[in-house]
Structures are given as C-alpha cells and as structure tokens.
Amino acid sequence: MEKKCGAGKTKIQELARVSDRVSFIYVEHAKINRLDSAVTVFDAAGTVRIPAAMIGVLLLGPGTDITHRAVELLGDVGAGIVWVGEHGVRNYAHGRALSGSSRLLEKQAKLVTNTRSRLNVARKMYQMRFPNEDVCTYTMQQLRGREGARVRSVYREMSNKYNVAWNGRDYKVDDFESGTIVNQALSVGNVCLYGLVHSIISALGLAPGLGFVHTGHDLSLVYDIADLYKAELTIPAAFEIASRCEANDDIERLMRLKMRDCFAKCNIMRRIVSDIQNFLEIPVDEQITADVVHLWDGGERLAAAGVNYGGVH
Template sequence: MPDETTPGVALSNRLLIKVTRDSLPQVKDKYPFIYLERGRLEIDDSSVKWIDCEANVVRLPIATLNCLLLGPGTTITHEAVKVIAQSNCNVCWVGEDSLLFYASGQTPTTDTRNMRMQVKLAADSKKSLEVARHMFAKRFPEVNLLGKSLKEMMGMEGYRVRALYEQKGEEYGVGWKGRSFIPGKFELGDITNQVLTASNAALYGILSSAVHSMGYSPHIGFIHSGSPLPFVYDLADLYKEYLCIDLAFSLTLEMAGHYNKHKVSAAFRQRVIEMDLLGKIGQDIDSIFGVKNAHRDSQ
C-alpha cells in the first residue's frame, strides 16, 4: 500500500485504456514512483486499481507515474499489465524493506532510434571510451581525462567514492567501517549500509523505467559489464552521491539503530523530486552521448 508520502494527486482520476502519444506526459513530467506491497493490481472500469490486504481500494493515475515498484505479496492481472504498458509506466519487482531490485518489465516504445544510436556507440571501442569519459567528467570536472584508459578512470572513481564515504561519515558524525551487503541478509548490515542498499535499488528501478521509456537498452553499458543492467548502473553512479550516499549518512543517527523503510522511502522520494531526476536523465544521456537533439521521450 502506498505510504504516507503518496503523491498529492487525485487518485480518483480515470485512465482510458486507449491512450495516444500526445496524451501521455513525457518522462520528465511524471511522478517518480510508488511502492506497493501485499495487495493486488487489477482493472476496473478502464482504470488501474490497487486493492490492499485490508480490502482498501485506491485508483492509480498510471499515465502520470514513471514506475510502480511491486514488493512482496503483490499480484497483478494480465489486463493491468496491458494498460500499464500502454501508459508507458514501468513495472519493477523489488524486495521488502531493502527494496532489492529483482526485475523490470520492458515498456514498448514507438521506435528504436535511441537504441540503435546506443548500440553503435557501444560497438565502436573509441566511441565507447569517449562516452565513458563523458560520464566520468561529470564527477571529475576539474580533471583532464584525455588519454585516460577506462581502467584508470575506474580506479580514480573507486578512490573518490571511498573518500566520499569517509567525508560523509565525518560530516554527519557516523562511524564508517566500509560498504557491506550480503544478499538475502539485509538485516545484518548496519543502518548506513541498509539505507544505501535500499536507496540504490530504488534508484535502479527509476532509472530502468526511464531508460526503457526513452527507447534505450539497460543492457548495453559503457563502464559496467558482466551485470544484468550495466547502462542503469552507469547512470546510477551520476546520482548516487546525493540520492544515496549523502541520504544514508544523514539518516543514520536519526533512525537510532532501527531501520525505518517509510522514512527512507519518503526521504529518497523527496530528494528525487527536489533534484528533478526525471528531467535530468534525458539531458544527461544527451550529454554523455554527445548529441544535441536525441529522441528522448518516446511514448
């Protein structure tokens, strides 16, 4: 069920099954996400409704949402999937509390122009390295990266992130013993690591949804490789400092040793909205691909 931070929109708005490209808001104009758990998504009179475990019914404004994060205990009907896909709203399956990212449903787009461009860049070793260099340049604006290999830039990034952890620990008065996560044993991590894991996974869900919606492939990366969603992980590193790392350290003392998923979700969502993440993603992809007028918002 949506927590107390469910967006202030009229949930009674009906969504017609037959939608057009012109009637859908662009990715940058959508609300980032809603997290649901223990309930059922189905169709009623052409609108998508959520029925929670206590039989409460909430109608969801699917056309204005970027993605739905479905937690444990959720079911969804075939018809609901169809309407959600037609509305260019992505569906992601995640875990409880930690919001571990499991899978994402691919949303159809109008053409493959952006994906073709992405594939061409990735297939050319020189162009692929240039794209990676543009990504690192956003984190090292004062450093001349010309001539740097991918391995060298990844080494620089690793050092930067480790230093950032130490810096945030000192800034917020939090002891830091290093990044630690054991799959399936979320509760064994300290509070800082738990918030990092949860916010990282939520960020992956949002980025996966946006990448699909704009007609790119999450599977074709330029820095990461050998992972399920390399391009999503590439992009996530552009935003983790504020959305995940700073958030985790800022909430650690406040939660006083007790992880609160609602507080984490609310704080993360607020930061996503404040930084206009959905508006930045398309612009940043244009920048790293070196294009001026990419077809970003395929609907």
C-alpha cells in the first residue's frame, strides 16, 4: 500500500477553539494548496502559509484554484469553505459549517417554532433600528408599520443629501433595465448584502430558510439579517452611485464595487456574527464544541453515543 505523505488528521482535542481562530479569510486570484498542516496561498506577491487549524472560514473569491488536498485538510480541522463573489458579494456554494456542532441550528429551530420566542427575536431585530424606542410590547403589525415609516424617512434623507429624485421603490425582477438608476443600484446592493449574509449564515451552520420576520422562502433568515444593515449600507451607497452616474454607465458593476468597499471598511462580518449570537441568546464567549455527538433521551435530556443500550430497559 502506498504510504500517505504529510501530516495526519488532527485530533479534535488539538484543534483551536472557535474564538481563537481567524474568523474569515478572503482569498482571490490565487492558488491554494497544502503543505503538511498548513494551507499555502500563492499569488503574484508570493506564497503565504496559514496554519489550517487557525482558519474559521475560508472565503474563495474569483480566480481561486484550490486542490483536493487543501480541501481535505480544511475539512479535517473543521474549517468552513464558502465560494463567493468579489469580497463576498455573492454566495455561490459552501462546504461544511465552521463547527461540527448543531447547537446554533437547534437553538434557531427552537426559537422560531415557538410563537412567543419568535416574536421576541423579531422585536430584538427591530430594536436595532429603533435604539431610542422601547418596542418590547409591539405586535408584528406595529413593528412593520414603524419600520416602513423609518425606511421611507431614510429614502427621503438620502434623496435630499445626494440630490437624487426619489419616487419610491419600484423595480421588476425580470426587467432590471426598466428601473431608475437609483432603483437599479438598490437592487444590486441588496443582492450583494444578501450574498455576504448568506455566506456567514452558512458558515455558522444555521438554516437560511428559518426566518423570524420573513417566512416561506429558503433565504428567509438571510432577508431578516440583511434588513438590519440596508439603511446603513445599501441605501446610502445606492444614492451616492446614482448621484454620479448616467443611464449608460455600468450601474451593476459600479454598485458591486461600492458594496465591496463598504463591506471591507465597516468590518460588517464581525458585526453580523455578533448580532446573530445576540438574537439566538448565545453568549459571545461560549464555545461551540465540534464533533460531539449525543443521543436524544427525551425532553432536554441527552444520552451518550457509542454505547450499546441493548441491556437497558
């Protein structure tokens, strides 16, 4: 039998804790390989070695080639892999989640399937939009009404700031060119934001289809989270682009580049992870243990896996 070269699979006890890892590493226009227990990234500037166990999620951007051996190593150490557009503005596909634990997914499912806890999470999301207003007694109908008024106010403010005419959000999914410049820019910016949020949700092992405000779509949670940042990111960016573009300009490309720069400048990835932990009531410093398997024993009880229970009655 041919002897396998390189380092062996790392034991779970030897892996770095999630909080000790570099959360997200973005790579584009490079070749990714493996050297022992490190991932090597080669581009025009040279080669960089990254200890695989210190990677939380590897985001593979345009022009990236990765070897089977590198993917094998990342899978062994529990790192997530997501294939994305430039600086995360699209989510094309993803591999395993950052952690082998289902704790976040189970907490999400528990909260979303109970009417009271689901409403509480929705209120937390809306509270972010209204930091000086107590929304803890608002119904979903009242929350939607307040949010609608807030968004209309933001549109008017940006319209005045950038001197761009605004007649409301009006677009056709199947006819992008029919929209005004600012509406085109808004559509592109929102898609970029959805891609980034989807990448993070996938990396954390959450179900993108289990939303708290949105429902019935396989990206419901993506829309929930993205809505938190539109007034800060996509709406100002869209009006800025519209203020300096003509109808024959490549609005789609210009807006993608603008969103890419916004994401890089405001450290949005770290904020999204922190906000998700807050919504799911997961302490920031709590460790999610990987590759621990239990058997459900009824209620909140768990039983050890890997045990022969044939003699237990």
